Amino acid sequence: MTKVVLPELGEGITKASVTYWNFEVGDEVKEGEDLVELATDKATFNLPSPVSGILKEKLKEEGDEARVGDAVAIIEER
């Protein structure tokens, strides 16, 4: 199991909101594929999947806030 964690985004940015999931739970994802989109006030950015596998769980839904360092998804590697 690999956690997908919200990385450091820049000085003073502590959180972002989830705006769009590109995959559903149970979907197969490849390493580097855009898993989920998040947004700060004026910027959106993607979180790529760090590994290839199955999206096991979304820990944040669209509209939820995530703090830097929070896990937003769990990928089961294959």
Added chain:
Amino acid sequence: MGLVDYTSAWEIQKQILDKIRYFAEPNTLILCQHPHTITRGRMSKERDLLVSSLKLEQLGVAVYPVERGGSITYHGPGQLVVYPIFDLNRFKKDLKYFLSSLEEVAINFLNNFNIEAQRRPGYTGVWMKDKKIASIGIAVRHWITFHGLAININPDLEYFSLIKPCGLDVFMTSLSQVMDREVTINNSLKGKLLEEFKKVFALEIIEGGL
């Protein structure tokens, strides 16, 4: 580029982003103007659009939901739109740094016309007192940026009344309005903007057409 249809410019940005991602191509700046267009960023709310879609159709204004940050905005002739497709891995992986650098470019550019534009604490964009002159909204994929900066040079400001710009109760202004004379988008003006990009991001600029 001159007047470019919004969807074409959008597609080109994504193609360049992929080339930068997969083939380490150079960072790219696109300067253009769009026909009357409204774009809605991810933070856009239904109430930010103040007229019906029928009215927009009659006015010939296209509306596109887009993947950038920020809310609703208007683009049209007389507004200089700049799309920096920059790999932040080559600069600094910091969204604040990038947004703030775009503001700096716009402020320095306006300084060329002896105009003292400012940042407004808590808001992104560039302001002349309480009116907004430049708007910013970006998207970042794999730390490569797209979308960008729009500076009002001499657009018909009436079109902004169709929307609640950036979801705010704000009035927009333009370089022409501030200077009280008609300023047009020409090569010399675009050259000034490129010069400021060069300084702020320490770039070497190779000009080319598409």
